[in-house]
Amino acid sequence: MLCLLTAVKEGPIHGIWGFSQGAGTAGLFLLLLYKPREEWIKFFGEEHAAIIPSDEQLAEVRDQIRFAILCCGFKTRDPRFTPLFSPPMPTLPTLHIMGESDQIIPVERSQQLSTCFANVEVLQHTGGHHLPGDNATIKKYRAFLEKHCPDLLSRGNKPKEEKKA
Numbered sequence: 001m002l003c004l005l006t007a008v009k010e011g012p013i014h015g016i017w018g019f020s021q022g023a024g025t026a027g028l029f030l031l032l033l034y035k036p037r038e039e040w041i042k043f044f045g046e047e048h049a050a051i052i053p054s055d056e057q058l059a060e061v062r063d064q065i066r067f068a069i070l071c072c073g074f075k076t077r078d079p080r081f082t083p084l085f086s087p088p089m090p091t092l093p094t095l096h097i098m099g100e101s102d103q104i105i106p107v108e109r110s111q112q113l114s115t116c117f118a119n120v121e122v123l124q125h126t127g128g129h130h131l132p133g134d135n136a137t138i139k140k141y142r143a144f145l146e147k148h149c150p151d152l153l154s155r156g157n158k159p160k161e162e163k164k165a
Contacts, residue, residue: 014152015067019131020105023073027113030092031084033062039083062092067148068117069141071097071131074109075116089118093148095141097123097131104129 018026094117098110
């Protein structure tokens with residue numbers, strides 16, 4: 001978690017995308033990011049207090065992250081993380097992608113993670129433990145990104161000009 005925080009602080013990072021364990025970890029990171037510094041110290045221990053940012057710095061990091069896409073994620077069952085699931089809920093837009101036939105992370109566990117966020121979109125597909133890449137689903141990813149950060153899609157993604165003969 002502290003490594004993720006360091007990466008985001010060095011940014012810019014506009015969004016977080018995680019798959020499976022990465023989605024579970026990203027979810028925990030985002031939940032922790034909405035907690036005050038004192039909760040971070042309780043969570044990581046007093047010995048790490050010197051590297052835990054101030055509440056103002058945590059707010060700057062929160063403001064930088066504009067969306068999260070969590071594919072085949074899950075809410076951990078480890079009781080050490082239970083305090084993270086209490087309000088406040090992260091308000092950034094999240095897209096939760098889950099497979100109905102996922103044999104590794106059942107759809108119910110992905111749904112449990114989605115309930116921890118306030119601004120949720122769910123994309124449920126008939127497949128298993130993978131990120132769907134068909135054209136219809138890619139359009140849904142793009143629609144989510146266009147809705148929440150259209151300026152990112154316009155960078156360097158302009159249609160090529162036709163060559164004049």
